[in-house]
Amino acid sequence: xxxxxxxxxxxxxxxxxxxxxxxxxxxxxxxxxxxxxxxxxxxxxxxxxxxxxxxxxxxxxxxxxxxxxxxxxxxxxxxxxxxxxxxxxxxxxxxxxxxxxxxxxxxxxxxxx
Amino acid sequence: xxxxxxxxxxxxxxxxxxxxxxxxxxxxxxxxxxxxxxxxxxxxxxxxxxxxxxxxxxxxxxxxxxxxxxxxxxxxxxxxxxxxxxxxxxxxxxxxxxxxxxxxxxxxxxxxxx
Numbered sequence: 001x002x003x004x005x006x007x008x009x010x011x012x013x014x015x016x017x018x019x020x021x022x023x024x025x026x027x028x029x030x031x032x033x034x035x036x037x038x039x040x041x042x043x044x045x046x047x048x049x050x051x052x053x054x055x056x057x058x059x060x061x062x063x064x065x066x067x068x069x070x071x072x073x074x075x076x077x078x079x080x081x082x083x084x085x086x087x088x089x090x091x092x093x094x095x096x097x098x099x100x101x102x103x104x105x106x107x108x109x110x111x112x113x
Numbered sequence: 114x115x116x117x118x119x120x121x122x123x124x125x126x127x128x129x130x131x132x133x134x135x136x137x138x139x140x141x142x143x144x145x146x147x148x149x150x151x152x153x154x155x156x157x158x159x160x161x162x163x164x165x166x167x168x169x170x171x172x173x174x175x176x177x178x179x180x181x182x183x184x185x186x187x188x189x190x191x192x193x194x195x196x197x198x199x200x201x202x203x204x205x206x207x208x209x210x211x212x213x214x215x216x217x218x219x220x221x222x223x224x225x226x227x
Contacts, residue, residue, distance in 0.1 A: 004156070031213055042117070042202055042217030043157070050212050058214065090156050099213030100145055100206055104156030 002026050004105035006091050012111045013081040021076040021108050023091030029103070030096040032074040033058075034066065036087040037107075043090060049074055050096075081112045116140045117205050119218035126225050132190040134221050136203030139184065143205040147215070148177060148188050151200045160201070161188070193225045 007022045025032065030051045035043040035058075045058030049068040063085060065077040074093075078085060088109050092102040118137045126132045134148075144165040149157035163170040163177045163186070170177050176189045190197055203218040 033213075035217075040122070040219065042119075042204075042219045043215075044217070045214055048212050048214060056212065059216075092156070094213055100147055100162060100215065101159045102213065102215070104158065106154070106156050 004091055004093055004103050006089075006105035006108050008108060009106070010109045012113065013078075015081060015083065015112060017081050018077070018079050019081070019110075021078070021089055021091075021110075023074045023076065023105060024072050025074075025091075025093040025103070026072065027093060027095075027103065028071060029093035030071070031094045031099045031102075032068065033092040033094075033102060034064070034074070034076045035090045035092065036060065036085075037090065038087050046076065046089075078110075083112050086110060086112045114139075115219075116143075117203055117216045117218040119201075119203055119221050121221050122219070123222045123224070126193045126223065128195055128225055128227050129192045132188075132193045132197065132223055132225065134188040134190075134201050134203075134223065136186045136188075136218055137184060138186075138205050140205070140207065140216075141184070142207040142209065143216075144208050145206045146177070146179060146186050147204045147206075148175075149202045149204060149217075151202065151220070157202060190223075193223075195225050195227055198223055198225045 034046040047066040094102040147162040148160040151157040204215040
């Protein structure tokens with residue numbers, strides 16, 4: 001099992017550009033999450049999904065969109081990138097019966113200049 | 114408004130001694146608490162958890178203590194090993210929040226010196 005995979009590992013965007021961060025899990029987990037971690041800070045939840053076709057906002061959803069068309073994939077879309085979106089982005093997944101214990105991907109480091 | 118706080122950004126401990134990492138929370142609705150460990154350039158990994166119906170949970174060298182009246186939890190690592198050097202995040206959740214939404218603290222960087 002690969003677990004949770006994220007692509008790309010690194011990306012530099014110009015202000016106003018858009019991009020999609022990819023996340024795939026092969027553990028058949030119902031729950032998936034997107035977090036961002038700013039320097040010296042903890043992780044903040046952007047969006048989450050409790051199953052295919054169902055998504056909901058977390059603490060910091062502004063400037064992002066998500067979709068969940070399959071159990072495996074949970075892409076995060078950035079529209080009109082801003083310097084405030086410079087961060088490390090982590091995708092995670094968990095099983096429905098124990099959704100607090102989340103499995104994280106290795107992260108995507110995004111810089112917006 | 115920081116609902117989960119880890120007030121010590123860093124901690125240095127000698128190998129073989131005890132490491133104690135602390136975490137405070139403000140939301141009395143939190144009823145499940147977790148510790149995650151993170152190495153550089155990797156995602157966090159789950160370490161240990163505790164429900165609010167308990168005051169202690171132990172797993173090998175790791176023990177988490179919960180003091181609900183003080184809204185405080187701590188992670189004890191005994192004995193500490195150099196491989197424990199990492200950033201430790203405390204996280205909390207309220208069961209009424211369906212979907213496992215976690216609120217994380219800022220993290221404490223633990224350095225275990227040989």
